[in-house]
Amino acid sequence: MRPETKALHTLPHDPSTGAVCVPIHQTSTFEQEAPGINKGYDYSRTNNPTRRAFEELLASMESGTRGVAFSSGLAAVDAVLKLLSAGDEIVAVDDIYGGTYRALHTIYNRFGFKVKHVDTSDPGNVLEAITPRTKLVWLETPTNPTLKVSDIRAIASICKASNALLLVDNTFCSPVAQQPLELGADIVLHSITKYIAGHSDVIGGAVVVKDEALGERIKYVQNATGAVLGPQDSWLAIRGTQTLHLRYERISRSAQRIAEWLSTHPEVAGVNYPGLRSHKNHLVARSQCSAFGGVISFWLKDDREGTAVDLVGHTQLITLAESLGGVKSLVCVPCRMTHASVPREARIAAGIQDSLIRLSIGLEHPDDLIGDLEQALAKVTERVTGNTHA
Numbered sequence: 001m002r003p004e005t006k007a008l009h010t011l012p013h014d015p016s017t018g019a020v021c022v023p024i025h026q027t028s029t030f031e032q033e034a035p036g037i038n039k040g041y042d043y044s045r046t047n048n049p050t051r052r053a054f055e056e057l058l059a060s061m062e063s064g065t066r067g068v069a070f071s072s073g074l075a076a077v078d079a080v081l082k083l084l085s086a087g088d089e090i091v092a093v094d095d096i097y098g099g100t101y102r103a104l105h106t107i108y109n110r111f112g113f114k115v116k117h118v119d120t121s122d123p124g125n126v127l128e129a130i131t132p133r134t135k136l137v138w139l140e141t142p143t144n145p146t147l148k149v150s151d152i153r154a155i156a157s158i159c160k161a162s163n164a165l166l167l168v169d170n171t172f173c174s175p176v177a178q179q180p181l182e183l184g185a186d187i188v189l190h191s192i193t194k195y196i197a198g199h200s201d202v203i204g205g206a207v208v209v210k211d212e213a214l215g216e217r218i219k220y221v222q223n224a225t226g227a228v229l230g231p232q233d234s235w236l237a238i239r240g241t242q243t244l245h246l247r248y249e250r251i252s253r254s255a256q257r258i259a260e261w262l263s264t265h266p267e268v269a270g271v272n273y274p275g276l277r278s279h280k281n282h283l284v285a286r287s288q289c290s291a292f293g294g295v296i297s298f299w300l301k302d303d304r305e306g307t308a309v310d311l312v313g314h315t316q317l318i319t320l321a322e323s324l325g326g327v328k329s330l331v332c333v334p335c336r337m338t339h340a341s342v343p344r345e346a347r348i349a350a351g352i353q354d355s356l357i358r359l360s361i362g363l364e365h366p367d368d369l370i371g372d373l374e375q376a377l378a379k380v381t382e383r384v385t386g387n388t389h390a
């Protein structure tokens with residue numbers, strides 16, 4: 001089955017009633033027939049049927065054996081990091097998600113983890129950074145917000161040779177566009193908050209693996225530390241998954257048009273989008289993803305933070321907000337918002353200029369979004385040249 005069919009037919013109808021939707025099992029505990037004898041569920045931190053349904057659905061979409069759903073994407077990040085011990089090394093993509101950076105450098109640094117950030121868009125940099133102490137290689141592809149693409153197959157073989165686990169944060173692609181486990185990764189991580197739930201109404205995360213023993217270890221960490229996705233949110237995540245392919249296809253088509261339009265705009269200095277032929281790893285992206293998603297970033301010829309801040313103050317349809325992957329288009333200035341916790345030097349080195357603007361394209365008509373960007377860019381340009389008509 002293809003992912004869109006799996007999204008609809010992985011879960012059986014409810015055997016007790018025939019309900020075509022998974023029930024929301026809003027319960028903390030389950031009756032036992034005798035001490036230790038139950039119907040597979042004893043306490044909802046350990047297992048809940050609605051959460052379990054979502055985990056099975058996502059595992060099937062990612063071609064994994066085990067899914068574990070968490071209360072946020074960062075809770076999923078945290079659970080994976082708890083597989084490691086003091087002294088272990090991690091090699092991570094340089095423009096890693098800001099929250100993951102913060103966890104690594106302000107929390108896990110105190111527990112004796114060593115993290116090396118490299119530009120993983122060249123697999124040679126991973127090969128150079130990896131040592132016998134490297135237990136985990138952490139990729140995001142494409143990255144946030146510079147949309148760097150890394151070759152999952154090439155990096156998977158480097159990791160295999162050196163006995164390190166390869167994790168791919170697949171939030172930006174979603175399982176309908178990219179399946180890292182099929183490309184050789186060991187762990188797939190998601191912020192469910194983004195494309196999978198898809199409507200800006202849920203915070204959630206997940207981990208999916210192929211290896212059953214590894215799945216057991218992650219499940220053990222979750223049960224021992226407690227960051228589970230609630231039944232309501234699991235149900236919303238299931239509902240989101242059913243329309244994911246349609247949303248993702250439409251969003252990707254709109255984003256391609258908008259990225260091409262931005263590339264020709266006289267005030268725009270550069271556009272990052274894996275679907276553009278000008279993208280450094282466009283061919284790698286084409287070899288591992290079937291669509292390029294809705295996140296675009298671009299920077300202005302006038303590279304002052306203030307100008308970017310000005311621009312996002314003028315969009316009318318496109319909402320100034322953090323996050324991405326929902327039905328409504330959003331815009332943000334990463335250096336002030338999503339990446340405010342990354343030191344400026346590290347930011348600039350990773351290509352996050354002061355005027356970099358990130359768009360998350362939603363389901364509006366692309367012409368309306370282009371119109372909105374056009375009027376906002378015109379206002380900022382007027383201000384820059386002093387050419388106001390007020």
Ligand SMILES: *Cc1c(COP(=O)(O)O)cnc(C)c1O
Nearest residue numbers: 072073074097169171191193204
């Ligand atoms: C949002 C995001 C996360 C964190 O997820 P939350 O659900 O916000 O905790 C992790 N990785 C990426 C790539 C993200 O976009």
